[in-house]
Amino acid sequence: MKNLQKNLGYTFENIKLLNEALTHKSTKLHYNNERLEFLGDAVMDLIVGEYLFRKFERIAEGDMSKLRAALVNEKSFAVMAKHLNLGDFINISQAEENNGGRMKPSILSDAYEAIIGAIYLEAGLETARKVAINLLEICFPQIDITSLVKDYKTALQELTQATVGVTPSYELVGSFGPDHKKEFEIALILNGKEISRAIGGSKKEAQQLAAKIALEKMKN
Numbered sequence: 001m002k003n004l005q006k007n008l009g010y011t012f013e014n015i016k017l018l019n020e021a022l023t024h025k026s027t028k029l030h031y032n033n034e035r036l037e038f039l040g041d042a043v044m045d046l047i048v049g050e051y052l053f054r055k056f057e058r059i060a061e062g063d064m065s066k067l068r069a070a071l072v073n074e075k076s077f078a079v080m081a082k083h084l085n086l087g088d089f090i091n092i093s094q095a096e097e098n099n100g101g102r103m104k105p106s107i108l109s110d111a112y113e114a115i116i117g118a119i120y121l122e123a124g125l126e127t128a129r130k131v132a133i134n135l136l137e138i139c140f141p142q143i144d145i146t147s148l149v150k151d152y153k154t155a156l157q158e159l160t161q162a163t164v165g166v167t168p169s170y171e172l173v174g175s176f177g178p179d180h181k182k183e184f185e186i187a188l189i190l191n192g193k194e195i196s197r198a199i200g201g202s203k204k205e206a207q208q209l210a211a212k213i214a215l216e217k218m219k220n
Helices: 002-008 015-021 034-055 061-071 074-083 094-098 105-123 125-139 152-163 203-219
Strands: 169-176 183-190 193-200
Touching: 015 034, 015 105, 034 061, 034 105, 034 125, 074 105, 074 125, 105 125, 152 203, 169 203, 183 203, 193 203
Parallel strands: none
Antiparallel strands: 169 183, 183 193
């Protein structure tokens, strides 16, 4: 725990709060990190939104939204969690352990959000902001549209129109998970055939991931 707090740049006064943030629901204990993760998600949304607002004075709202979406998601949070070696500290069940749970992006992401939520509860927004922005800038030294926002859907549409004369469509296969952390599964259809399928934290994210997979397949 000392190493983790050193990496965070923050020392908890209430170590039980940190322990809760690191406890996955699979442990079946009377507490877990779901509530803190819910709070941390909202805190990160605000912190990153304000960070982008101040960093890019002349950027359009639409581009800021794209940048925030590229930074506030499971994939990005998992990157920051791995930087902290969070997988070494998470409390999970033996079944999850055997299933590689310590390296699952969803579990890592949730634990990271929970820690930010815990810091916010104990020390307030300013401290949570310092910790989060420090990690953000370490893990993503190049924060701009070109580096972070890749519009795979547009690239795929241009490719399919040029090669086969049609554009792909996206069908919702299903959704699952709690309301505050719902995931969506999207199938990409081209010429009546399913080309790829992906899961994301929003329909748009899943569509982009499906388009990325399809692009890789077509290029190969």
